[in-house]
Amino acid sequence: xxxLLPPTFPPRxxxxxxxxxERVESYLRAHxxxxxxxxxxxxxxxxARAWQDKSADPALAxxxxxxxxxxxxxxxxxxxxxxxxxxxxxxxxVRGRLALxxxxxxxxxxxxxxAPTPPPRELSETMRAAFLRxxxxxxxxxxxxxxxPLGRMTRLLGTCWEITRRWAVINILVxxxxxxxxxxxxxxxxx
Amino acid sequence: xxxxDAIPPGRKLLRRLILAATVVALALPGILxxxxxxLRTGFDIWKxxxxxxxxxxxxxxxxxxxxAILGFLVRRGRxxxxxxxxxxSTEPLPPGATAIVMPVYNEDARxxxxxxxxxxxxxxxxxxxxxxxxxILSDSTDPNRWIDEEAAWAALVREFDAASRVFYRRxxxxxxxKAGNLADFCRRWGGAYRYMVVxxxxxxxxxxxxxxxxxxxxxxxxxxxxxxAPRLIRGRTPFARWQQFASRLYGPVFQAGINYWxxxxxxxxxxxxxxxxxxxxxxxxxxELPGREPFGGRILSHDYVxxxxxxxxxxxxxxxxxxEGSYEECPGTLxxxxxxxxxxxxxxxxxxxxxxxxxxxxxxxxxxxxxxLAYAASPLWLLFLLLSTLLLYRHVATGLTLVPRDSLxxxxxxxxxxxxxxxxxxxxxxxxxxxxxxxxxxxxxxGAQAFGGWRRVLCxxxxxxACSALLAPVLMLFHSKFILWTLLGRxxxxxxxxxxxxxxxxxxxxxxxHAGHTALAGLWGAAALTLDPxxxxxxxxxxxxxxxxxxxxxxxxxxxxxxSTPWPLATPEEIAPPAVAATLASHLAAMESKIPPAQFAADxxxxxxxxxxxxxxxxxxxxxxxxxxxxxxxDRFTQLREKLIGAGPSALSTRDKLALLMDAHSMIRLHRDxxxxxxxxxxxxxRHAIRQYNYLAPAPVTALDR
Numbered sequence: 001x002x003x004l005l006p007p008t009f010p011p012r013x014x015x016x017x018x019x020x021x022e023r024v025e026s027y028l029r030a031h032x033x034x035x036x037x038x039x040x041x042x043x044x045x046x047x048a049r050a051w052q053d054k055s056a057d058p059a060l061a062x063x064x065x066x067x068x069x070x071x072x073x074x075x076x077x078x079x080x081x082x083x084x085x086x087x088x089x090x091x092x093x094v095r096g097r098l099a100l101x102x103x104x105x106x107x108x109x110x111x112x113x114x115a116p117t118p119p120p121r122e123l124s125e126t127m128r129a130a131f132l133r134x135x136x137x138x139x140x141x142x143x144x145x146x147x148x149p150l151g152r153m154t155r156l157l158g159t160c161w162e163i164t165r166r167w168a169v170i171n172i173l174v175x176x177x178x179x180x181x182x183x184x185x186x187x188x189x190x191x
Numbered sequence: 192x193x194x195x196d197a198i199p200p201g202r203k204l205l206r207r208l209i210l211a212a213t214v215v216a217l218a219l220p221g222i223l224x225x226x227x228x229x230l231r232t233g234f235d236i237w238k239x240x241x242x243x244x245x246x247x248x249x250x251x252x253x254x255x256x257x258x259a260i261l262g263f264l265v266r267r268g269r270x271x272x273x274x275x276x277x278x279x280s281t282e283p284l285p286p287g288a289t290a291i292v293m294p295v296y297n298e299d300a301r302x303x304x305x306x307x308x309x310x311x312x313x314x315x316x317x318x319x320x321x322x323x324x325x326x327i328l329s330d331s332t333d334p335n336r337w338i339d340e341e342a343a344w345a346a347l348v349r350e351f352d353a354a355s356r357v358f359y360r361r362x363x364x365x366x367x368x369k370a371g372n373l374a375d376f377c378r379r380w381g382g383a384y385r386y387m388v389v390x391x392x393x394x395x396x397x398x399x400x401x402x403x404x405x406x407x408x409x410x411x412x413x414x415x416x417x418x419x420a421p422r423l424i425r426g427r428t429p430f431a432r433w434q435q436f437a438s439r440l441y442g443p444v445f446q447a448g449i450n451y452w453x454x455x456x457x458x459x460x461x462x463x464x465x466x467x468x469x470x471x472x473x474x475x476x477x478x479e480l481p482g483r484e485p486f487g488g489r490i491l492s493h494d495y496v497x498x499x500x501x502x503x504x505x506x507x508x509x510x511x512x513x514x515e516g517s518y519e520e521c522p523g524t525l526x527x528x529x530x531x532x533x534x535x536x537x538x539x540x541x542x543x544x545x546x547x548x549x550x551x552x553x554x555x556x557x558x559x560x561x562x563x564l565a566y567a568a569s570p571l572w573l574l575f576l577l578l579s580t581l582l583l584y585r586h587v588a589t590g591l592t593l594v595p596r597d598s599l600x601x602x603x604x605x606x607x608x609x610x611x612x613x614x615x616x617x618x619x620x621x622x623x624x625x626x627x628x629x630x631x632x633x634x635x636x637x638g639a640q641a642f643g644g645w646r647r648v649l650c651x652x653x654x655x656x657a658c659s660a661l662l663a664p665v666l667m668l669f670h671s672k673f674i675l676w677t678l679l680g681r682x683x684x685x686x687x688x689x690x691x692x693x694x695x696x697x698x699x700x701x702x703x704x705h706a707g708h709t710a711l712a713g714l715w716g717a718a719a720l721t722l723d724p725x726x727x728x729x730x731x732x733x734x735x736x737x738x739x740x741x742x743x744x745x746x747x748x749x750x751x752x753x754x755s756t757p758w759p760l761a762t763p764e765e766i767a768p769p770a771v772a773a774t775l776a777s778h779l780a781a782m783e784s785k786i787p788p789a790q791f792a793a794d795x796x797x798x799x800x801x802x803x804x805x806x807x808x809x810x811x812x813x814x815x816x817x818x819x820x821x822x823x824x825x826d827r828f829t830q831l832r833e834k835l836i837g838a839g840p841s842a843l844s845t846r847d848k849l850a851l852l853m854d855a856h857s858m859i860r861l862h863r864d865x866x867x868x869x870x871x872x873x874x875x876x877x878r879h880a881i882r883q884y885n886y887l888a889p890a891p892v893t894a895l896d897r
Contacts, residue, residue: 019870026884027866030804030891039886067867094859097808101895102349132345132812135326135358141382143374146478148500151547158481158544165482165680189237189581190588 009044010051010062020066021047027070031097032106033113042114046070073114081119081127102130197413198273198454207554210257210452217621218253222246223600224614231595231607237582244575251568252621254561259441259625262448263632274450275417275509278406284322288385289405289465294328294372296365298392300339300894301785303327304347305778306395309771311351313398322405323388325357326380328372330365334848335796337361338810342799342894345809359813363853369461370477370493381472391462393520394421397771400516404465407511415471415506416498418457418464419517420446424764424772427754428523430747433658435521436651436760440642441629446512455507456554461494463517467506471497474504480544485537485677492538495562496545499555518764518772524696524748525662525740526704529669536566536673569670576733580719580726587722626652641763651760661736661743668708668737696748705740712737785892791880794840797848798880799893801861806893814855828857836864839874 010017025043033039050062050069071093078096079085100106103126105113112123119127150158164174225245229238265271291310295303307325314320327344331337344359351357362375373389381387386408388401400419407417420442423435450457475497480487490496498508522528539562545551546559586593595607605613630652633639642648712734719727719734736743764772787795799806820828831851834842843851851857870878884891 016869022885023866023881025886026881027804029886030802030884032805032891034890036886061869063869064867067863071863071867094808094811097804098812101345101805101808102354104349131354132348132809133354133358134360134813135380136324136355136383138379139382141378141472143378143472143476144474146476148478148545148551149549150478150481150544151549154544154547155481158487161482161487189585 008048008052010047014062016062017047017051017066020050020062023063024066024070027067028114031074031100031113034106034110038111042073046073049073077114077119081124083124083128096127098132099127099130102132103127202273203452203454203456206452206454210261213257213260214250214253217256218246218250221249221253221614221617221621224610224617225249227599228607228610228614231598232586232593237578237585241575241578241582244571244578248568248572248575249618249621251564252618255445256621256624258448258451259444259628260448261451262444262446263628265447265451266444266632267635270513271447271451273454274447274513275407275411275414275511277403277511277514278410280406280410284319284402284405284409285385286321287324289322289388289401290324290326290376290380290384290386290468291388291390291401292326292328292373292376293390293392293394294330294369295340295392296330296369296372297333297336298331300336300343301779301782303340303392304343304894305775305782306393307357308347308350308778309775310390310396310398310401311347311353311357312774313396313771314401315351315398317398317402319398319402320356323356323401324384325353326376327357327359328376329359329361330368330372331361332365332845332849333796334800334845334852335794337852338796338800338806339894341809341813342806346895361813367489368491370490373493374477377468377472381468384468387466387468387471389462389464389466391519394463395424395518395771395775396463397516397769400514401465403514403516404511407509408465408467411507411509413505413507414455414509415467415501415504416459416464416508418459418508418510419514420510420512421460421463421517421519422762422764423521424518424762424768425520425775426523427750428748429658429760430525430528431521431523432760432762433655433747434528435762435764437655437659439762439764440633440648440652440655441626443512444625444629444632446510450510450512453510453554455509456502456552457498457508457510458558459494459498459501459508461492463519470501470504470506474506475500480541485680486540487544488541490538490541492535492541492562495539495542495555495558499545499551499559502552502555503550516769516771518769523750525665525744526700526748529666529704532566532666532670533673536670537677539563539566540674540677566670566674569667570674572667573671576730580715580722580730583719583722583726623656626656641766643758643761643766647759647761654759658747660732661739662747664712664733664736665705665708665740665743668711672707696745698745701741701744701748705737705744708737708740712740785894785896787892788883791876791883794848797840797852800852800858801865802880802884803891803893803895804862805895807858807862809895810852811855811858814853814858816855820856828854832857832861832864835861836868836877837872837874839876841876842874 010020012018021043024046025039028039028042033042046069047066050056050066053065053069056065056068074096075093078092078099082092082096082099084092084095100113103109103123105123105127109120109123112119164171222242222245226242229242293303293307307327311320311325314323327340329337329340331340340361341359344357348354348357360376360379362372365372367374377387386405388396388404390396396419404417404419408414422442423431423438426432426435477490477493477496479489482488484491501508522531542559542563546556546563551559593607598605598610603610630648633642633648639645639648642651716727716730716734716738719730768776791798800810801807828851831843831847835848835851840848851861865873865877865881873881882888890896
């Protein structure tokens with residue numbers, strides 16, 4: 001193991017933990033953490049914690065352990081930023097990511113996300129106020145049924161049309177009739 | 192005079208009588224000349240049919256020409272005193288009383304939301320933003336479009352802090368298409384608003400124009416709907432620019448003519464219009480037509496019918512022809528234009544059921560009839576030409592020399608050929624007089640400079656006329672086929688489009704689509720040449736377009752390499768773009784680099800919704816979480832998720848992808864599982880997709896990142 005890394009860090013040559021490191025880094029980058037130093041520090045911290053976690057099932061792949069740790073870290077930060085202690089972690093994750101996106105946290109507070117210091121008040125407030133909705137509360141309105149009397153002739157034509165479409169035999173007969181009329185017309189025209 | 196106060200019925204009647212008299216005055220001489228020509232060479236049933244078709248087609252041409260004449264006259268002096276004029280007011284608008292709705296269906300989200308962003312900014316600049324709520328009403332079924340729409344909406348809301356002003360609603364089932372989409376909005380939220388401004392996905396309106404529409408409705412309480420006359424913009428291909436030049440140059444004269452006789456019984460074109468919601472909700476529920484689609488069933492072209500229902504209920508429907516700042520786009524290619532016509536044609540043909548409906552105003556019936564004839568004229572024209580060929584054949588087959596009798600119009604002292612030439616010249620005059628009047632109108636209004644000067648106007652006009660002459664017969668053949676197929680209850684199959692990366696047209700599509708046109712024109716031309724070379728020359732202008740349809744279709748679909756010189760066919764909006772068009776162009780240009788990586792393009796929506804933490808959160812937060820899935824459902828979703836993770840998106844059908852995208856639980860699980868599983872358990876596609884978030888890769892591209 002390299003002397004530069006703390007003793008609590010996984011073996012440097014372990015491909016599974018290297019994959020975990022790369023995945024965590026990509027996951028954090030997907031959250032638009034752009035500064036290399038922040039990204040690197042956060043990734044290393046998460047990997048170290050995942051490696052040290054004695055409660056984790058040893059059969060779990062390092063990627064899975066590391067991403068769980070990343071998820072826990074992110075959820076803990078959301079709990080603080082949104083002040084939603086005790087909220088269901090799965091929904092909190094979605095709520096937190098939505099709030100981060102709508103608050104434009106990566107753009108406006110690039111250093112705040114996952115920082116050890118408490119989230120800035122303005123960021124917290126903006127995140128808590130961030131929401132999306134498909135529309136205001138519906139005021140359901142029942143449009144009156146249409147009343148356009150189509151007329152007796154139109155109704156009759158409609159019935160004939162429907163019968164022609166529905167009954168294959170009649171449909172074929174009508175088509176044959178039209179075809180015969182067309183052929184007769186052409187025959188007469190060419191006389 | 193206040194136009195929406197009751198216009199004396201006598202005045203309306205007088206205007207309509209003037210229109211009718213003009214049509215008769217223009218068409219009757221031609222019809223009589225043709226009847227005389229037929230009578231001079233012996234009349235029979237075939238000639239009677241020929242004359243009937245000619246009379247109908249000439250009357251339609253005369254109707255168009257009459258509107259241009261009336262429009263030209265009306266535009267002299269101070270214009271029509273009864274037209275709807277802009278309201279000069281600085282009074283505040285009723286807050287939150289107007290909903291701007293934009294139904295979208297699998298359109299390019301970048302264009303849709305750039306347009307909305309432009310409209311929003313323009314409204315903001317008017318200082319009346321508080322008066323409006325904006326709704327994007329999505330019926331999109333393409334997962335990529337759907338996800339792009341959600342992310343682009345979130346970006347818009349974020350940028351303008353507009354969560355309480357800009358809303359996005361997607362229907363799980365798009366029952367009754369666009370009409371159903373709007374009806375759904377009306378049922379949910381229609382009761383909360385006084386007015387509704389309806390936009391299309393490619394609409395663009397300035398804030399001032401929208402404010403003006405609301406003011407018009409406030410000023411004229413009997414107006415149920417005010418339609419603007421949108422100008423075509425942003426055409427790049429020769430085809431689109433031909434359309435926009437023609438509509439820009441000739442449109443104002445025609446619109447003034449339409450307005451002259453329609454007044455408050457005008458029509459609705461489905462978008463770029465404002466609707467008074469109370470009467471709309473009360474009277475405009477659409478009836479079900481007898482039979483099923485394509486000819487019956489639910490009404491597809493809802494706009495004409497809604498206008499007719501409003502007029503029936505005593506509400507005014509107006510065309511605000513002079514209101515500027517309303518724009519739309521048109522299809523860029525002949526084939527795309529035909530595809531759009533296919534939909535519109537089917538919708539208009541459905542209106543046949545309503546022609547005899549009780550209680551409709553006669554002007555509304557005329558709108559419906561003219562809408563049908565706009566397409567039905569094509570097979571009638573085709574039939575007329577075929578009948579002309581048949582009459583010649585019948586004559587040639589006799590082997591006799593034509594000896595015409597004396598004309599009934601002996602005073603004219605015309606020989607048989609001179610009379611035929613006069614008839615031809617008269618028909619051409621009816622076709623070209625509107626264009627000449629539009630040019631004269633431009634001259635009298637000193638408007639040529641806006642088009643770049645007279646040289647450009649005249650060259651453009653000649654080119655436009657040539658394009659019209661060549662492409663009109665091709666459209667005739669398209670429409671004739673569509674009508675036949677609709678009557679047979681069949682859909683029209685289109686070749687799947689494979690455009691080049693630069694938007695260049697698809698050769699294969701053009702060849703397969705137009706091969707029939709070319710073959711028909713070739714055979715017809717050969718037959719005409721065999722019968723009589725003179726007849727062939729007469730027929731040649733009609734056959735030239737279909738004969739050359741493949742190269743024409745390709746050439747007119749080719750976007751230019753350099754957009755900087757809008758010449759020829761330049762419109763004022765190209766030479767001096769209006770503020771909203773310029774803003775839209777800059778928004779779109781800013782997003783040009785935001786193109787998804789080619790290898791993921793086919794499933795980029797799914798990729799973002801699953802992998803991107805923010806897009807995933809936006810998407811999941813808009814889904815309704817179903818808590819009580821049955822065991823079968825849970826198993827099915829588990830199988831689909833595992834298949835997606837292990838085999839990649841190509842292993843799933845679009846339906847399966849949509850099912851997953853609509854299930855909140857699956858979307859959360861997929862996000863977690865894809866990120867936390869070792870690469871060995873993921874499909875190669877996902878391994879590559881995750882790599883694009885790697886620190887060394889360029890920044891991720893989503894509609895959220897503008």
